[in-house]
Amino acid sequence: MMTTTFARWLQAASLTGVLSLMLGLSGCAAPPVASSSKTELPFDQAVAQATDGLVKQTQKGPAFLAKMGSKRSVVLDPMVDAGSAQQTAATQMLQDRVTERLNAKFETMEIMPFDSANLAKARYLLTGTMTRLSVDEPRSPLQINLALTELASGTVVAQSSAVARDEGLDHTPLPYYRDTPVPTKDRVIEGYVRTTATPPGQHADAYYLERLAAAPAIKEGTAHYNAQRYQDALAQYSAAGGGPTGEQLRVLNGIYLSSVKLGRTAEAEDAFGKIVAYGIANQQLGVKFLFNPNATTFWSETRISGPYTMWLREIARASADAKVCMDIVGHTSHTGPVAYNDQLSLQRARYIRQRLIDESTVLSDRTTPSGRGFRENIIGSGTDDAVDALDRRVEFKIVACS
Incomplete structure (x- = not known):
């Protein structure tokens, strides 16, 4: 859903064009x-x-x-x-x-x-x-x-x-x-x-x-997806998910992605809802959002940002239902001035928080935004492309409700 357009964006984007949203106790750093x-x-x-x-x-x-x-x-x-x-x-x-x-x-x-x-x-x-x-x-x-x-x-x-x-x-x-x-x-x-x-x-x-028994089907599903054989990919991911050890992020992701590629909107939304539920249950979730360069607005191309409203709705609904409280922490890649990145990461965390509050007002009292700039990078390449997309993220850290 973001192949050709995404590739063109990567060539033109500035240092702050991508942000990903992470939920977890400690992010996904190695x-x-x-x-x-x-x-x-x-x-x-x-x-x-x-x-x-x-x-x-x-x-x-x-x-x-x-x-x-x-x-x-x-x-x-x-x-x-x-x-x-x-x-x-x-x-x-x-x-x-x-x-x-x-x-x-x-x-x-x-x-x-x-x-x-x-x-x-x-x-x-x-x-x-x-x-x-x-x-x-x-x-x-x-x-x-x-x-x-x-x-x-x-x-x-x-x-x-x-x-x-x-x-x-x-x-x-x-x-x-x-x-x-x-x-x-x-x-x-x-x-x-x-x-x-x-x-x-x-x-x-x-x-x-x-959980190793599910790994061969996951491997085959990923190979099919990489080769653009999306029907075959969906079949393998579904087979993996149907087993007793198949509830894994790679499987849920694969079902969602393959469903999107096949134009199966209802199945894709259901799969994304399961991703969010899995993430909250395990206190570890990431949802990548693309932003316009140097801005707090989502990427203008609707082929890319079109699903974001559904993603935010599912995240807000599941968070509200689970009655969790969260610190929303913004991050950027390792390019540009420190002060600029600190501010931009905070602004984007605030933007994500407001969008979630728009979906569920109870999250207003359960969320707090902050920005970390590039102090907690995962990749650290500073290439501002697909390689270091995980460095441009907002983490949702589960905290005790006061």
Whole structure:
């Protein structure tokens, strides 16, 4: 719904053209990354170091030594950026490079397609993340984390990392993540991120593993969406959502986006209502709004801003029904003067608050606006495009009602 027009906007927008709205106790920032003493390497060398380190650990582990006569079947849950919870061109490259090296150098490792049948019979699960070491420095180094988990026991049997220079890497989100109205970092993705950094011998994140059964359908739905096969995408997301572990933001987002692309307005509105309900129940929700450059009015193109009235109505209704109180905190990307960004972030927080009050007057006594400028960036690139859209957000932080 915002492909060609959105691309044209990205080329023309100024530093403050996009704002996203976040609801949560602590936003969607990644867990802090510990300072690494590892040598910074070119990307391909860092990938090779991390991949080789992972396999070397498996060659020493007793769980693997007992199976020396057979191939080690592995499924790979798609890799993500740990800060934004997005799949990007760079995380796709990471995943491809790791897979290529495993296939080329280690004949005992069999990387199987990530589908339900293979998940049921594979011995091991491979996960991986890319994490920027400092969001305050554009193009700061990236830490690559890889983990191999034994599916039967849920134990991480190998974990490795390396630090890559951010030279020539493309961090543009893939189409699903670019289009999604709601950032996807829920407890499932947080568990995925934790798993990739878990030391060998310890258990992978239980919440993530308990919901892994839905992941193959989510992966297929996202692949279909990225290829503009929206009917197929909707079928996969609906299949994932119909299972006992399918209530996840990625699924709800996928059903909403696919319904919009197929022109199914009623289904899309119902799906968005479920997104809001899920977010409030889990105290973590994001809804991205585009603003006109240097203004507090929504983007003028109705093909983009048309759904915003419905989004605001659903957020206001659900917030009022849940009787929650919220601090509304505005943020901007890391460009322009500090004072200007502080003021603009506050103005946009106030605007969102007023629009919600217009929908439900009871929110007047339950909401307080403030602005943080770019002090709490998630991406920190300062590129003012799709890459750092999450930095231009307003968080709704749940607080006790006085």
